[in-house]
Amino acid sequence: MSRDRFIEEDSTERAGVVLEDPQPTREFRALRPPPRRERPNRLLQVEGPGAPREIPLTQLPQRIGRDSQAEIRVPSAHVSRHHLQIRREGDDIVCADLESRNGAWLNNTRVHEASLRDGDTLQIGDAVFIFYRGC
Amino acid sequence: MPIHVRFWGVRGSIPTPGPSTRRYGGNTSCVEVRTPEARFILDAGSGLRELGLRMVREAAGEPTTSHLLLSHAHWDHIQGFPFFGPAYNPATTLRVYGTEPGDDRFHRLLSGQMDSAYFPVQFSDLAGSIVADHLDGGRRQVDDAVVSVLPVCHPGGSLSYRIQLGGQSVVYSTDNELDLVIENPEDDAHPSILRRLPADLVDFVRGADLLIADGQYTDAEYPKHRNWGHSRATTVVDLAVAAQVRQVAIFHHDPMQSDAEVDAKVDACRQRAAALGAPGLSIFGAREGIELRITG
Numbered sequence: 001m002s003r004d005r006f007i008e009e010d011s012t013e014r015a016g017v018v019l020e021d022p023q024p025t026r027e028f029r030a031l032r033p034p035p036r037r038e039r040p041n042r043l044l045q046v047e048g049p050g051a052p053r054e055i056p057l058t059q060l061p062q063r064i065g066r067d068s069q070a071e072i073r074v075p076s077a078h079v080s081r082h083h084l085q086i087r088r089e090g091d092d093i094v095c096a097d098l099e100s101r102n103g104a105w106l107n108n109t110r111v112h113e114a115s116l117r118d119g120d121t122l123q124i125g126d127a128v129f130i131f132y133r134g135c
Numbered sequence: 136m137p138i139h140v141r142f143w144g145v146r147g148s149i150p151t152p153g154p155s156t157r158r159y160g161g162n163t164s165c166v167e168v169r170t171p172e173a174r175f176i177l178d179a180g181s182g183l184r185e186l187g188l189r190m191v192r193e194a195a196g197e198p199t200t201s202h203l204l205l206s207h208a209h210w211d212h213i214q215g216f217p218f219f220g221p222a223y224n225p226a227t228t229l230r231v232y233g234t235e236p237g238d239d240r241f242h243r244l245l246s247g248q249m250d251s252a253y254f255p256v257q258f259s260d261l262a263g264s265i266v267a268d269h270l271d272g273g274r275r276q277v278d279d280a281v282v283s284v285l286p287v288c289h290p291g292g293s294l295s296y297r298i299q300l301g302g303q304s305v306v307y308s309t310d311n312e313l314d315l316v317i318e319n320p321e322d323d324a325h326p327s328i329l330r331r332l333p334a335d336l337v338d339f340v341r342g343a344d345l346l347i348a349d350g351q352y353t354d355a356e357y358p359k360h361r362n363w364g365h366s367r368a369t370t371v372v373d374l375a376v377a378a379q380v381r382q383v384a385i386f387h388h389d390p391m392q393s394d395a396e397v398d399a400k401v402d403a404c405r406q407r408a409a410a411l412g413a414p415g416l417s418i419f420g421a422r423e424g425i426e427l428r429i430t431g
Contacts, residue, residue, distance in 0.1 A: 094424075115423070
C-alpha cells in the first residue's frame, strides 16, 4: 500500500470498481438467465396495529411512530409519536431510537441505534417488525 | 446524563469477515464509550478503523480528544491502530493510558507496531498528537467520568476497566480467563451452584449497568482451550449474578464461531442465568454496529 493513498482511502473508494455488463454473443444469448427480480430492503410487520404488512424501505429516512406525520404509522398507545428512525448509512440500514418512552428492542435487546441485518426482529411498543435485506 | 456504548469489533484473535459472521461481525475488539464530556476507546482491534472513519466525518476538521484504554497489546487489540484515520489529522489528540506514572508501555507498543518492517507509515509521521498518559495507579477522573483499572487473568496480563459516570457504570473485561480463578471447581458440574470468583473481581464489577466480558468459548469448546486466556461464556453469567450486574454483553467471540453458534452460546448463558435464579438478567451477544444508551 502506498503511504500517500492510505489516508484518503475509504470503503466507498475501494468498492468503486465498475464492471461492464458485456452483451452476450448470439450463440450464448439463449442460455442467459432471466433478469433477477430485485427486492428492496423492507420491514415485515408481524404484530401490533397494522400487521401484517410489508413496508418497502425505498425512500429513507422514514420515521415509525403513532403521529400522523410519521411515514410508517403505528396507531398504538405503546408507541411514541416519533419512536424510531430508519435511515441509510453507506450500505447499511440503521435504526435509531428517537428518545422514545418504551425504547427499541433488537432481537430482545434494547438498543439506541443499530445496523440492521437480514432477519433481525425489531420491536417498538406492541409492534414487531422483521427486517429483510434487499437483493 | 447517559453513557453511550457502541460496538465496533467483537471478535477475538483474528478478523473473520465472511458470510458466516455477517450478523455479529468479524472485526476484532474495539468498543466506544461516550459520556457527555469524554470519548473512550476500549482496545484498538480492527474495528477501530470504522470508528475512525466515523470520527473523521463527525469532527469535520474540528479538534477532538479521545482516550484510548488498552486491555493489553496482543495483536487483536492493537492491529487497528495504524488504520485509525484521526491519528493522521493534526486536530486530533489521543491519550494512551498506562496504569501509573511513567507507565508508557502501550504508547511504546503502538509505536513499535508501526516500524517500517511492518507498515509503510511511521508512528513519528502521524500528524495527530498521540500522548502517553496514566491512571494514577488504578483510578482517575477523566473529564466527567471516573476510570478504574484491574489486572485480570490472561497470558502476559490484561487489564479490565470500569467507567463510572455518576451512578452509571460500564465494565469492560476482555481477555480474562475466569475459569482459572474459580474458587469452587468441585461444584462445576452443578448447574444451579454459582461458580465462585475472586472477591476483588466481583467488587470491581459490582452493580455495573453493563458488563462487557470475554465469553469466547462454549462449555464444550473450553476444555481444549484451557490456559489460553479466555472464559467460558457461561462463567461470565456467574460473575454477573454475583456482582448484581444489570446487563451482560458476551464479547470476544471465537473466530471459529458462526453467527448461529454465537446465538447458541448466548442461549446457553440465558439458561445458566435461569438455573442460577437470575432469569431477569439481560444477556446478549455483542455485535458490531449496535449502540446502547445507559441511563442508570
